[in-house]
Amino acid sequence: MRYLFLLGFLVCHSVQGQKARPDLGRHLQPTIFAVTMVMIHDVANPPAASRFYTYSLLGAYEIMAQHNTAFTAPAALVRSHKKIVIESKGAYNYRIAALFCVLETGRLMLPSGYMLEDEQKKLIETLRKEGYDQAVINPSIAVAQEVAKKVTAYAATDNYLKLSTRLRHRPAKGDQFWYPTPPGYIEAIEPHWRTIRPMFIDSCTQFTPKPAVVFSKDSTSEFYKLAYEVYREGKNLDERKRFIASYWDCNPFAINTSGHMSIGFKKISPGGHWMNITSIATRKAKLDFDKTLQAHWLVAATLMDAFISCWDEKYRSNRVRPETVINRSIDARWQPLLQTPPFPEYTSGHSVISTAVAEVLTYLIGDNFSFTDDTEVLFELPTRDFKSFRQAAGEAAISRLYGGIHFRDAIENGQTQGKDIGTFVVSKIKKAGIKPLH
Template structure:
């Protein structure tokens, strides 16, 4: 009998020990996804991607994550056959217990790596995660890698047909013209217009870049009683009044908060250097993160939110850039220096592309509609996106209120006329509304 109890006790110990040695499940949280998005943003700031190109990087990376997560979801639809030319994704599972959250994050990083210049930086980040996950459960990691990369490769194949590569070989913007209404490069670096062929990029949801072609801006005129000249004078007058109030005036603070210029040239004596910042799209991606954290969203909703806002931002840039190089309108700085006050300078550095419509306005309008659809009306949040650049937190009572301020900031910055702001905001709202109504995310 003693031998029986000894054998039974030994069996229990062995079984208990066996259970304890099983590899634990790799837990992936919303914070892991936020960290990956933040890492991609940091790399894009370092690589100095233009706002339109940055929007493309965010969108394809998030789509890869979303599709990996939601091929068999009971809550979310796949985006296959919903986005332009995205055919059905064919997933390949090595077993029925693939960690979809882990695979989703792997797919995100896999696509992101192909899109940035600093591939080593994102590879190092990814490999550090792989090393940690491998110590927890190597089999689970291997299965997730196989599944995630199977889908990310299909997204990459679709991505490679969006005309981006073709636009890299198209001619630069022709800046030579005697027409005073035509955009010209501006101080201090006089950079040639960026991404003049962006309207040729395949949209994600829009039926074409010109789907929401805005009404024409006021007819160019330097006659003092003309609507256009009055808009020029508004920019001049508002900025003169702001300068009298000083750098701490509410208008100056708003302008600087929403600057989001990824490459500001600074002259110091004989030296010129760049101050790197996030793009307008990255600012709204940051607001998305704030809303997700504030509402404690789960992993699935977090990926959904990032994907949906990325789609809106990307199509907003395509829509906006289509109009910019169609209207080719001169910036306030050029006209004011030539015809009104040669010593005048805007609060913000004028970005290197035509004026109409305002990119901040279009992107903010689209983003605010999409975030409102996800998190609701009257969503109070404190925007700390710019804290890392030495700017204070700004509170907002809704996403739409933030969008209206972002749009108006371009007047305060001295880089846009009133029409580009107001009509651009409406243009963006139309893009955001289209994403909200046309793309079915939720089942």
């Protein structure tokens, strides 16, 4: 009996506790950032990046929620998702499995996912150094691989694989419609993204914003005034506005030209910026592994739905960008501070997704939660202090006017659209029993 008791204690201790070892939570944010770095390498466009984050974290959250029943399972929030049955045998550590699952799902889904194999090896080596036994690591990896494979199969049913079979977007005839912009004149990005299956919202049209201001060349019209405001702002930017615009640029692939030479610069996506803010906030709030993982997955899924909703409107209204309007009707030599992204203008993507995520983070971690954002340090910009998530989202939104890439109505109506999405997600997670984490 003493032998059986001791054996039972050792198994339980090896799988669940290991309290003397460093907290596994400190590995979660670097693991997610490793996925971010591969997306930067791959130049993942903003909507696609949100999808990769969502699925990379879904399996990890599934593993955690099956072991910590205090957390709501994904199937309770996502209608199309069913509980993943874990068939792998052996005593495993669910947090190790969750960590490895983030990397394994990214490895399977990202174009350059093979780059995460080195991160997997580093994680295993670190766990060994921290005293985790190989007898626990191996079955944990097996569970991660099984769940990642099943998540990838689920992801394959969301219509993403059909996008390449659809007709390419052709610019419509008419001055009111979007047309490719310099310097790259890149064709429209993800014109059929609205067909992607959402996570929380019912459909891409659930939060359709009010119509954009009607296009007009009349210098007394409301639209012309919107265009002239962008022109005037661009001509009179002070250092503060220039910095704000550059800070929230988040253009995954900007092109700088010099003569006949074009140089591409890879940057983090808007969603990647907010995923990093989530990491900063959960670390400052000192949330444990499970709460930190939940916060990241909820933010990722909110991003995914916000992009689906926004992209539905972008290609329905198909509105021309300020750069095109100003060059045609006001000043042929004018250039925006930021490079105009290659997709229609209305509504502003950063306004929609930032506002939506800010509502979710405000519920989960708190209002008036101050933090220092260091996301752009990687791109040689200084840190920036914010008093709340909503303040950061508001700055991200108005940055698009300063940058010269959006009209004001696209920003303000985008904020309304984003708040409606965020409020809906919060109501849904409240109904599912998810309480504030901090």
